[in-house]
Amino acid sequence: MTRRQITGFSNPTVKYLRSLRDKKHRRREGKFLAEGLRLLTDAHESGRVPEMLVMAEGRDPHPLLAKLENSVEAAGGSVVETSHDILAKITGKSNPQAVVGMFEEWDSSLSALDRSGAPIWLVAQALRDPGNLGTMLRTGDAVGAGGLILIDDCADPFSVEAVRASMGAVFTQSIATARWEEFIEWLRQEPGQLVAASLRDAVPYRDAPYTAPCFILVGNESQGLPEDYEAACDLRVTMPMRGRADSLNAAVAAAVLAYEVLDSLKL
Amino acid sequence: MTRRQITGFSNPTVKYLRSLRDKKHRRREGKFLAEGLRLLTDAHESGRVPEMLVMAEGRDPHPLLAKLENSVEAAGGSVVETSHDILAKITGKSNPQAVVGMFEEWDSSLSALDRSGAPIWLVAQALRDPGNLGTMLRTGDAVGAGGLILIDDCADPFSVEAVRASMGAVFTQSIATARWEEFIEWLRQEPGQLVAASLRDAVPYRDAPYTAPCFILVGNESQGLPEDYEAACDLRVTMPMRGRADSLNAAVAAAVLAYEVLDSLKL
Numbered sequence: 001m002t003r004r005q006i007t008g009f010s011n012p013t014v015k016y017l018r019s020l021r022d023k024k025h026r027r028r029e030g031k032f033l034a035e036g037l038r039l040l041t042d043a044h045e046s047g048r049v050p051e052m053l054v055m056a057e058g059r060d061p062h063p064l065l066a067k068l069e070n071s072v073e074a075a076g077g078s079v080v081e082t083s084h085d086i087l088a089k090i091t092g093k094s095n096p097q098a099v100v101g102m103f104e105e106w107d108s109s110l111s112a113l114d115r116s117g118a119p120i121w122l123v124a125q126a127l128r129d130p131g132n133l134g135t136m137l138r139t140g141d142a143v144g145a146g147g148l149i150l151i152d153d154c155a156d157p158f159s160v161e162a163v164r165a166s167m168g169a170v171f172t173q174s175i176a177t178a179r180w181e182e183f184i185e186w187l188r189q190e191p192g193q194l195v196a197a198s199l200r201d202a203v204p205y206r207d208a209p210y211t212a213p214c215f216i217l218v219g220n221e222s223q224g225l226p227e228d229y230e231a232a233c234d235l236r237v238t239m240p241m242r243g244r245a246d247s248l249n250a251a252v253a254a255a256v257l258a259y260e261v262l263d264s265l266k267l
Numbered sequence: 268m269t270r271r272q273i274t275g276f277s278n279p280t281v282k283y284l285r286s287l288r289d290k291k292h293r294r295r296e297g298k299f300l301a302e303g304l305r306l307l308t309d310a311h312e313s314g315r316v317p318e319m320l321v322m323a324e325g326r327d328p329h330p331l332l333a334k335l336e337n338s339v340e341a342a343g344g345s346v347v348e349t350s351h352d353i354l355a356k357i358t359g360k361s362n363p364q365a366v367v368g369m370f371e372e373w374d375s376s377l378s379a380l381d382r383s384g385a386p387i388w389l390v391a392q393a394l395r396d397p398g399n400l401g402t403m404l405r406t407g408d409a410v411g412a413g414g415l416i417l418i419d420d421c422a423d424p425f426s427v428e429a430v431r432a433s434m435g436a437v438f439t440q441s442i443a444t445a446r447w448e449e450f451i452e453w454l455r456q457e458p459g460q461l462v463a464a465s466l467r468d469a470v471p472y473r474d475a476p477y478t479a480p481c482f483i484l485v486g487n488e489s490q491g492l493p494e495d496y497e498a499a500c501d502l503r504v505t506m507p508m509r510g511r512a513d514s515l516n517a518a519v520a521a522a523v524l525a526y527e528v529l530d531s532l533k534l
Contacts (some may be wrong), residue, residue, distance in 0.1 A: 111403045138512060139515060141511060141512050143510075144507065167514075233288040240410070240529060243404060243411060245436065248405065249402045250524070252406055255522060255523055256523055256526045259506065262507060267509075
């Protein structure tokens with residue numbers, strides 16, 4: 001098995017991979033990185049094979065890694081070995097995992113979603129924290145959601161932080177990006193209930209009249225949802241707030257609501 | 268009103284405040300920082316007044332800030348004005364908020380908790396992410412929990428990240444730190460149900476036989492709970508996992524469970 005060795009910090013491949021930590025470069029190149037054998041194995045089992053696999057020299061052998069290498073090479077991808085220090089440079093972490101994969105991003109348009117394929121969909125509006133975004137993907141996987149729809153200017157789901165927080169769900173959940181007007185137009189073409197956690201004109205979230213496919217919408221971490229977005233929802237629900245605050249963390253609100261919908265729909 | 272001006276980066280107060288970003292220094296000094304008028308107002312309304320208030324020169328006047336200044340001075344604390352650049356140095360952020368407070372940490376022993384004062388308590392074991400920890404505090408506030416008990420080696424609830432993620436709940440929720448053996452001994456001295464999200468010998472989380480005061484236990488982000496900790500629980504519950512993953516984000520699991528307990532106890 002032929003395998004490329006990279007020994008220099010100024011190697012163009014190192015520079016290229018490193019540049020993918022930056023959103024602007026990811027957008028332009030349509031590529032992203034995922035770190036660690038666990039995440040790469042999740043990807044593999046979901047049918048996503050990296051275009052390039054970068055492994056640390058002197059790593060412990062592992063049957064899953066060997067399987068992954070074979071798949072990458074069978075798909076025409078490249079396998080690279082390099083030093084621990086160069087991996088640290090690529091990932092920006094002083095203690096990087098022993099393996100990193102570079103993936104091609106996939107279609108993220110609304111038209112690629114199969115809404116009848118799942119009873120629950122998560123929708124985030126202007127969610128800025130990549131950890132929250134990854135956590136929503138992870139929750140979506142857990143409740144059997146079809147995917148996550150990103151409205152307005154959200155964090156990048158392919159950032160290292162979001163990919164890591166998703167615990168592999170970035171590879172299993174569909175992801176679409178759209179402006180609000182596009183989303184509403186697409187939503188209204190077929191049956192689908194849009195539900196928001198809200199303080200305005202809302203009913204208790206427990207035993208509210210949810211119907212599938214149910215689209216659960218949460219808003220920006222500090223601003224919440226714009227009033228006209230809430231007004232466009234089919235159902236506004238409210239969760240008990242027994243303390244001083246009037247809101248939950250966005251990813252937490254999405255999860256509490258998603259589990260309630262899951263139970264309510266008797267899924 | 269007299270007020271101290273700080274103009275030099277090497278001023279000892281600047282160095283001292285800056286050092287509080289480091290856990291080791293926070294522990295030694297028993298002080299921590301909270302940034303931003305919103306957080307400081309939350310603290311104020313919860314009866315927590317900073318020992319020192321540091322404000323940017325040229326900030327916009329604000330009635331809440333004026334009120335806060337008065338309270339700090341009435342309590343014998345100090346009010347300091349400094350440059351935007353020095354505030355950036357203190358907080359480590361290039362775009363800091365216009366005001367920072369230094370607080371004294373408070374008693375964090377189990378014996379300080381009033382368990383009968385609340386029907387729900389959250390318990391985290393070896394939770395490493397300060398954002399998750401702050402999110403649990405925020406959720407605790409929302410469900411009317413009494414506080415958060417930190418078992419084994421958790422992230423610092425007084426770190427800037429945890430304080431920020433708590434959205435002020437660090438000032439309203441009780442916080443206690445204990446070793447597992449101490450916690451179990453304390454727990455068993457009076458009525459209290461210990462509940463864990465678990466995959467082992469668990470019942471469905473919906474409509475499980477919860478009783479107050481209910482202590483909801485979640486484990487480390489990557490390891491989960493040790494098996495013997497789970498075995499010591501009065502109730503092990505499981506949440507539906509419809510995807511590839513077998514677990515939720517720790518703060519999400521705590522929240523889904525806490526809202527279920529809240530409903531189940533008819534609070």
